[in-house]
Amino acid sequence: MIQLIILLFALSILPTIYLNYLHISGRSIIVDASVQFGTSLIFLLIITVIQRYFHTNKVFGLPNVSSTILFSGLSVLLIYSITRSSSSELTYTQFVYQSLPIRGALILLSFFLITAILWIDQERIHVARIQSFAIDKERESIKIELNSLQQKFKPHFLFNSLNSISALTVVDPKKAREMIHLLSDFMRRAVQEDDQALIPLSEEIEHLKRYVAIEQIRFGDRLAVSFDIEEEITNEKVPALILQPIIENAIKYGLYGSLDQVDISIAIKLINDKIDVIVTNPFDEDAQQASAGTGYGLNSIRKKIFLIYGQQQQLETTAENGQFITHLTIPLA
Known part of the structure; x- marks a missing residue:
């Protein structure tokens, strides 16, 4: 100048x-x-x-x-x-x-x-x-890819599942075999799936239900999960392995510090030409402060949405009236 x-x-x-x-x-x-x-x-x-x-x-x-x-x-x-x-x-x-x-x-x-x-x-x-x-x-893509490998092979999830299987082989061999099959299918899908690929919502939900079934065997009657999914959108494409971290977060913090039954609801609908995912779980503020984690799971979803769609602010969390609500918006492919 x-x-x-x-x-x-x-x-x-x-x-x-x-x-x-x-x-x-x-x-x-x-x-x-x-x-x-x-x-x-x-x-x-x-x-x-x-x-x-x-x-x-x-x-x-x-x-x-x-x-x-x-x-x-x-x-x-x-x-x-x-x-x-x-x-x-x-x-x-x-x-x-x-x-x-x-x-x-x-x-x-x-x-x-x-x-x-x-x-x-x-x-x-x-x-x-x-x-x-x-x-x-x-x-960011490389970082997410490396972290996704870590997510796929989460030692604590695998060890907890194996410990549960070990205990069930004594008290309930039938459930132990069921959990082994579920865990095998879940891990095979997690390893084979391209973390950046877009897959039908129906396949992502099927993978999610395997994860929920494994956790329900672990926690028994303490964990109740309900699904409310619009059938019309099950063929829409979503990023692979994007829902499981949300449910894992809900189970982890919903069950922490509670001995009662925990109800987690998962609603997936089409709103304004976008797939709306709302997950609700019980929320105890004192317990959450004691068990505060790194928040990597939800942050990885934010980064994945940005890398695939170039959009931000698609994942929001709110806590009100003893409920923790996770709201994910996925643009239609």
Whole structure:
């Protein structure tokens, strides 16, 4: 910007060299240079705003060309009007009148040059931002992929399930076998599924029900889970493995510190051309503070939605009247 101001100043005082040769008064010379520099500076500020907030894909797009021609004409008009009215010197008046075509061409050329320089500068910034965004997105994708592997092979879930199976082999071998089959199917699906893939909602719900069935065997009558799903949307595509972290969070914090039966409801409906998922579980504020976790599960869902759909604020949580509500909105693919 400073370099452009210096360039404009140099172009403004260029005519003064010839004016001095014609023995024009110093006052007229100062007025001439000031008017040209002032109008050029105003154009510089305006074209800077245009490039910053209305940057076009082409250097000589309509906004750039039209603004350059418009302000070149206005600059010539102002130079002619102000300098002529501010000086009564015949020689100077004749010079202004005769030099207008050449001066207008130089102003137009200089304004186009300024526009091109500012466009190139903003284009460089624009490209840098896109590259930075792409790099950040790739880093987030890698981070989520690594964390998803950790999610798939959660030691605590696997160990708890194996401990439950071990105990059931003594007291209830039939349930132990059932849990082994459920756990095997669940782990096979978790390992084989592409974490970024879009799958039918029906398949995601089937996987979710396997997880719920495993947890119901572990906790027995203490855990009750109800599903309310619109059949019309079961063929819609959703990101794979996106619902299980929500239910895991609900089970973990719904059962923590409670010996009574815990009711968890899962509602999945189509609202405003988006899949609405609402999960409700009991909420004890004192117990939640004692068992506060990292919150990775829900954060991973937010990041996954952003990476796949480019949208934020699709997952919200609220706590009211002893209930914790998780609301996930999934755009239709």
